[in-house]
Structure formats: C-alpha cells, structure tokens
Amino acid sequence: MVLALVAMIVLVFVNVVLRYGFNSGISISVELSRFLFVWVTFMGAVTALIRQEHLSVNTFADKLPAAMRAGLDRLVALAMLGCCLMLLKGSYAQTVLNWSNLSPISGIPVGVLYLAGLMAGVLMSLILLWRLLTPLALHAVTPRVAPGHASDSQGDTP
Template structure:
C-alpha cells in the first residue's frame, strides 16, 4: 500500500464497512416490514443500490492499494529482474490507460445523468456513475505512486520477486514409494 495514502485507505475501509452495514440494515428492515407488516421503506432499494455501487468501487481501490487483486505471477517470477521491471512498466501503463477509459466514460455518464433524479429518494442518477469516476482517479493515483516507487528502485513484492519461490520439480522417492512387504 502506498505509504502517503495509508490514512486515506483506512477511511475507505471504514466507509466500506459502514456502507455494508447500512445496506444490511436497510434490506433486512425492508424484508421484515414487507413480510411482517405489509409495509416497507420505499427508498431502501434505491439507496442500497447507490451505496452498493460506491462500496464496490471503494473496495476495488482499496484492493489495488493493498495488492489484494488476483494475480498470476508464474511467468513474472521466472523472469530476470530487468525483464520484471519492463513488464511492471507495461502493466502499469495499461492499467493507467484503463483508468483513463473508466474516468472518461464515468465522467460522461455522470454529466448526462446528473440532472435526472431517482423517483423515491430524489438523489441524482449521476451519483451512481460518479463512483466510477472517483475510483478511476484514485486507482490512477495509486498506480502513479507505485510507478514513482519503481522508478526509485522499489518494485511491489510480486514484481520484485519477494514471493517468487520456484516449486521443486523433483519428488523425493522415499516419500512416494510404499513399503512392499
């Protein structure tokens, strides 16, 4: 995780937990009210949807910052250090491009939909799309910080080879042979 932003990602983690708690309370309350009392919270579905979208995008940013996204490093682990560095630069460049595309599309949709409001809560529909814009900017910031660190000589652990342990292809015959008596 980028050191300059650790405090921010702790805030994100807190917002994710609070968001999930609010969603759980809204949905549970709505179910109990509908089935138990033939009523309900009319805005619960819309509010839950908006919060869920924000929680997902905040989680994606936090996952990127922590290096928790799925990665397959079987090829990278076998490359020499300079080749790993080049692959890192290419991968980060591609991720920045994806962040640009996400930001561009989210910004366009946010602008288009900001004037429309949801029927029950009155929230702007563009608020949902703004989550993608926010996530794209934050992910780009994380990537740029990692690039800056790499250019100063510190690759993230997966790319640096810290977890790269080559599996032994040889099998100890004493472990596989059964005693025949």
C-alpha cells in the first residue's frame, strides 16, 4: 500500500509539473493513479479490519455484560461477513464482465479495478470467519481502552 501511495503521489506530481510547466504530460498517469487509488482503498479496508480500526460506535455495547457483549460481537461479525460476501459476489461478476474491456490509454483490463474489491472481499471474509471460529479472536488484536485512560504517542497516560 505504501509503494502504491508513493507511486500515485509521484505520478500526479510529475504530471502536474509537466502540464503547467512544460505544457505536456504523462497520459497514462491519470489511469494508473485511479487504479492504484482503488487498490489502496480496498487493501486499506482489509488492513483496518485486521487491526480492528474501523469506525464503530460502542456506546450501547460497552454497557452490556461480558456474555451479551460477546454475543453482540459475534452478531456484528456475522453481519459484516454477509456484507463481505455480497462484495465478493458483486466484484467477481464485475471482474469477469469487465476483464475484456481495456482502459483507453494504458490498455490495462478494467476488470483489474473490480479485482481489488474481489480480493478485499475474500480477505475480509477469511478474517471474519477466523474471528467467528476462534474463541477470543474478536478481541485479540486490539485491546479496548477504557474511557479516560487513553495514552498519548509516547505511551504515557495523562
């Protein structure tokens, strides 16, 4: 993801300098940047799921007893798995449908864009299945910090 992000920055920056400074440009940079952006977005979603860093509102869930919280966490994981399976199914259909369509400038199959969603759907489904089938996997990656006990970047508590 870092390499793709750096490549996007370099492509766009060089293209802007060439267009405004020299009245020319790299025509392929727009398409490559778009392809890389889609891949970075989907792989970022996978990374956030692994680290349990997706946005969540836990106001209600934090007040539940541990047993009910575990059941709610499993229910949420099942709902997320259902969404990931829908993403997987739709992305697969679009990848197959658009694989023979080529981008006008780069010649890269348009299906590569949808392949990012397919890969993300597969990876996130596997992560969620692992969490559902492994005891304590729902909370093993990132311990939840109690309100008022957040630490700063040096690890000191205020």
